Amino acid sequence: MTLPTSAIDRVVLLVQQIQAGTDYQRGCRELYQLFQRRVVRFFAVRGFSSDECAELTQETFVRVFLGIGRLNDASRFATWLYEIAANVYRNELRHRGAAKRDAFEESIEDLAENQAARPPDTIAALSATEPGPLDVALHRERVERLRASLTLLPPQMRRCVYLRLYQDLKYREIAALMRISIETVKAHLHQAQKRLRVDFPDRPDGEETQGAP
Amino acid sequence: MNDDSDGVAKSLRELASEARQRQGPGAHPSPETLTAYHRGELTPAAEEGVQEHLAVCRHCARLLLDLPSFLEAPDAALETADAAAAEASWREIRARLPGTSEPAGRPGAAEFAVRKDWWHRSSPLAAAAMLAAAALVAVPLWIIARQLAAPEMPPETIELFAPEAQRGTAEPPAVPPATVHAGAAATTLLLRLARPQPDLRFRVELLAAAAGTTGTAGTAGTPAGPSLPVPAVKVVDARTLVLVLARRQLAPGQYRLRVLDADQPSAEPLGDYGLAVVDP
Numbered sequence: 418m419t420l421p422t423s424a425i426d427r428v429v430l431l432v433q434q435i436q437a438g439t440d441y442q443r444g445c446r447e448l449y450q451l452f453q454r455r456v457v458r459f460f461a462v463r464g465f466s467s468d469e470c471a472e473l474t475q476e477t478f479v480r481v482f483l484g485i486g487r488l489n490d491a492s493r494f495a496t497w498l499y500e501i502a503a504n505v506y507r508n509e510l511r512h513r514g515a516a517k518r519d520a521f522e523e524s525i526e527d528l529a530e531n532q533a534a535r536p537p538d539t540i541a542a543l544s545a546t547e548p549g550p551l552d553v554a555l556h557r558e559r560v561e562r563l564r565a566s567l568t569l570l571p572p573q574m575r576r577c578v579y580l581r582l583y584q585d586l587k588y589r590e591i592a593a594l595m596r597i598s599i600e601t602v603k604a605h606l607h608q609a610q611k612r613l614r615v616d617f618p619d620r621p622d623g624e625e626t627q628g629a630p
Numbered sequence: 631m632n633d634d635s636d637g638v639a640k641s642l643r644e645l646a647s648e649a650r651q652r653q654g655p656g657a658h659p660s661p662e663t664l665t666a667y668h669r670g671e672l673t674p675a676a677e678e679g680v681q682e683h684l685a686v687c688r689h690c691a692r693l694l695l696d697l698p699s700f701l702e703a704p705d706a707a708l709e710t711a712d713a714a715a716a717e718a719s720w721r722e723i724r725a726r727l728p729g730t731s732e733p734a735g736r737p738g739a740a741e742f743a744v745r746k747d748w749w750h751r752s753s754p755l756a757a758a759a760m761l762a763a764a765a766l767v768a769v770p771l772w773i774i775a776r777q778l779a780a781p782e783m784p785p786e787t788i789e790l791f792a793p794e795a796q797r798g799t800a801e802p803p804a805v806p807p808a809t810v811h812a813g814a815a816a817t818t819l820l821l822r823l824a825r826p827q828p829d830l831r832f833r834v835e836l837l838a839a840a841a842g843t844t845g846t847a848g849t850a851g852t853p854a855g856p857s858l859p860v861p862a863v864k865v866v867d868a869r870t871l872v873l874v875l876a877r878r879q880l881a882p883g884q885y886r887l888r889v890l891d892a893d894q895p896s897a898e899p900l901g902d903y904g905l906a907v908v909d910p
Contacts, residue, residue: 503661576685
C-alpha cells in the first residue's frame with residue numbers, strides 16, 4: 418500500500434510547522450492523533466499490557482516531539498517515528514533483561530508467553546518435555562549433521578532454511594526480509610530440501626507448500 | 631510438522647543460538663540500519679551482514695516485517711473507544727513538552743484559581759482601575775478579534791525559485807512575486823537557492839518593498855527600511871531552505887525575501903524572492 422500524497426503532504430507540513438515553531442502544540446497534537454494507534458499496536462503485538470503500551474507510546478512521542486528539530490527530511494517522519502519506537506522497545510527489553518545473558522532473545526521469549534495473539538510455538542512445546550540420554554545423543558548427532566549440511570549450502574539458501582524452519586515464516590515474509598522474489602525463495606527451499614534429504618531421508622514431501630501465501 | 635521436521639527445527643534453533651553468540655551481543659542492527667536496509671540503501675557488504683543476522687534473530691526479523699504496515703497511510707481518525715484514553719495520554723505527553731506548565735488532567739484549573747484569588751483580595755478601587763484599563767484595550771482587541779474571526783483558509787505551501795542568470799546575460803531573468811494569502815492557516819515557503827550551498831552559514835532578510843514598486847525578485851523592488859522579524863529558517867538540503875509564516879503574520883503588501891551568505895553579507899544574495907501578500 419502506498420502512502421496517499423495528501424497524507425504525506427499533511428504530515429510534511431505539520432513537521433515543518435513544528436520545526437519552524439509555528440503552532441507547536443497543535444502540530445504535535447495532530448501528529449499524535451495521526452500516528453498514536455499504530456505506535457500502540459507496535460507495542461501491543463510485542464506482548465505488552467495496555468498500561469505498558471500507553472506508557473511506552475507516551476515515551477516514544479515525547480522523544481519524537483523533543484527531537485523533531487533533528488529530523489532533516491520531513492517526508493521520512495513515519496520511518497523516524499518507527500526507529501524511535503523500536504529504540505524505546507529495545508531499551509525496555511534491555512532494562513527488563515539486564516540480568517539475563519542473552520537479553521534480547523530471552524526477553525522476547527518471556528514476552529511471547531504473555532502474548533495471547535502469538536501462534537503456538539511448537540518448538541518451545543517440544544523442548545518442555547524432559548529428554549532422556551538417548552534423546553540427547555540423537556539430538557547432538559542431528560545437530561552436527563545439520564551443521565555440516567548447512568555449511569555446504571549457498572548463503573542465501575541457508576538463510577531461507579533458517580527463516581522457514583527456525584522462524585516459521587511464510588514465503589512472502591522470507592522474500593520481504595531477504596529482498597528477493599517469492600519464486601526465488603521457493604527455488605532456494607526446494608533445492609535445500611533436496612540436499613537435506615540426503616541427511617534426512619524420511620523428511621516428508623511437500624514441505625515447501627506449507628506456509629505458502 | 632512431524633517429529634522429524636520438528637527435530638530439524640529444534641536443531642536449527644540451537645544452531646541459530648550459536649550463530650547469534652558468534653555475532654556477539656552488539657550484532658543486532660540498529661533500527662536506523664534496519665530501515666536503511668528496507669530502503670535498499672546499504673552497501674552490499676552491510677546488506678549481507680544484516681541478512682545473515684536476520685536469518686538467526688527473530689527479534690530483528692519481526693521488527694523489519696512490521697515496518698511496511700507501520701509506514702502505511704496515517705489513521706484518518708481515532709475510534710471512539712480509543713479517543714478518551716488517547717486524549718488522556720496526549721495530556722500527559724503535552725505536560726512533558728517544553729512551554730507547557732498546565733497540570734495534566736485538569737486543563738485551565740490553575741488559571742481559574744489565580745483569577746478567583748485576585749477577585750477576593752483586591753480593593754474596589756483597584757478593581758475599578760483594572761476595569762478602566764480593560765476598557766482601554768478592549769477596542770484594539772475587538773479589532774484584532776474581528777480580523778481573526780475572518781474565515782480561515784487552508785495552509786498553503788509555496789515553492790520559490792531563485793532566478794539564475796542566463797548565459798550571456800549579467801542580469802537574472804525577472805520572476806513575478808509569489809502570492810501569499812494572509813488568511814491562510816500557515817504558509818510554508820520553500821526557498822530554492824540558485825546553486826547548492828553545502829555547509830552554508832546564511833542570513834535571511836525580510837524587507838517591505840516601498841509602495842509603488844513591483845517587488846520583482848532578482849531585478850526590481852526597492853526595499854524600504856531594516857529587515858522585519860524573520861521566522862525560524864530550517865535547512866532542508868544544500869539547495870533548499872524552509873520557513874513557515876503564521877496566519878496574518880505579514881500585512882498585505884509587497885515584500886522581498888533575501889538569503890545572504892552570513893560570511894559575505896555584502897555579496898550577491900544567494901536567493902532573492904518577491905512576495906505579494908494579499909487579503910481578499
